[in-house]
Amino acid sequence: MYNIFQKYGDIVEVVIPAKRDKGGRRFGFARFENVYDVRRFEYELDGIIIGRDKISVNISRFQRSERHLDHNKEEMFNKDYGEKRDGQYNGKNGAHNHAASNRGEPRSYAHAVKKNTQGINNARPINQGLRRVSYQAESVDLKKLKGAFVGIVDKPGMSYNIQEQFHRQGYFGIKITPLGANMVLMEEQEEGELQALLLEAKSWLDQWFSQVKPWEPELVDNERLLWVRVYGIPAHAWHVNFFDLICKPYGTFINADDGTTKKNTMDVARLLMRRKGQRVVDDSFEAIVNGVVFPIRIVEDSYG
Template sequence: MDRRRKIIPENIQRRITKIFVTNLPERCSGTDLASYVRQYGQIFGLYIARKRDKGGNRFGFVSMLDVKDKDELLKSLRNIRMGDCRLWFSVAQFVLEDGEIKNNYAEKGNHSTKTYRKQHGDEDHREGKATFFKKGERSFKDMLVGKSVRIHSNVTAFSGLYGRALIARMIDLDALKNIKIILNEICPSLGRVQYLGGLDVLITFDDAETALAVRDAARSILGRFLKISIWEGQAFGFERLAWLKVQGIPLHLLSNEVIDAVGGVFGKVEHKANRSDSDRDLSW
């Protein structure tokens, strides 16, 4: 029996767009992948490799017919999640089927087009290289989903500060900006301030007695500290402050309340908008 795969006619090849997909979940079948991709266009063929790419992820290829806008297609496909895995799609660098012609090579008269000749055997894994991703387009979160790091129970960073340092959360951004002034009013020339992210700071003293005294004094000050406690190695969440530049709000909706509402979509608004009707620049 002739097991050779049929060469795809050139008129069909011209209609095909090859899409590389990676970060497939374990046990994902071609049928599973097709059920997610089919809503975005007509599938001509689909293949999931047995090997993994250099990032250790399962990968495959989807042949789509008559794609009008590749960028729009990729934008839609990159929203696909299968369980905890967010799939990553890009236009394949090389064609895969025997006899296919890569358009830009054909136009230049270059007939040394690379092919992928082993569909279900030992793959010549040219398409599995990490060159399918444009720098900055894949987030750290996507890279780390499903992975973990084991930390030994005896790891105690900053243990030398136990008892003589304070973890303080300021009540607002103004208090955070003026922490050194506030601290100087409580204990002049004492305490070293280190920023921890969000509204949190680490304040270190030479001895535990001073740390306790400052903690008690800080708790009696209104409108400055939201929470303050002795550092004893306790866990607390990490937060970050980010400034948003909001643009495109129509003039009839351009109010501080609307600007704050837009900011609230991304997280808690710590510094509210202070736009004025007399501002010269209204290009929000």
């Protein structure tokens, strides 16, 4: 859960007790930092789907009247979690902070936000730009990469298969590491192997790469391959043309997995696409098929 939540915000901790609630369901607590729009963040986390299961997220109870929550929502929370917990949620979408307040302090939402933002006054709100961190690379890492090369593949997506092609050709002394959909890092096991390859096998390399050049710190591939799961597709729209259509706003559709193509199940389609940027795909929209509107959900598969 920690690995999944960290894609959505500054996760601090995740706790999943062994016991279950009165309804026999598992529950957990997650604590985030630097949350500026709690409602929006709650909605975002509440839509997370893991495999075929959707998690449900609720903000901590605090004093819900201060956030203008109605009685029905409080009742829904009680049904989900059985009983009131002596804990706080800091967060977004059901991210719970299970640090109980035993000092009689007021537990209003405003008080909790004020308490949890102490010491981070230099953090910039979301609408004022991205948060920055500063890091100095280790000299040993820079030295290792100094002799490496970067290859830009001829066709996007080929980067993940290049190592196999090198082995088939008998080049076992070159390590190929994909940097994204378009670039690979080429490292030699023994000094001089890369230079020899560039001189002796240029015509072979041209089959796979449009360019091969020395590694530079600025070289980053911002395009990646990812799998998404799509829910709500009607049977009569289960076609590659429809898959291509719904993937266009997020990237380029490549293909569907074997189970989707063979229609083993039609409750969820698993599609491979190419996309620029690191932003996670998680969206809901409506599709009009033969004049009928269908709600569709598309979410990135965290497990690839």
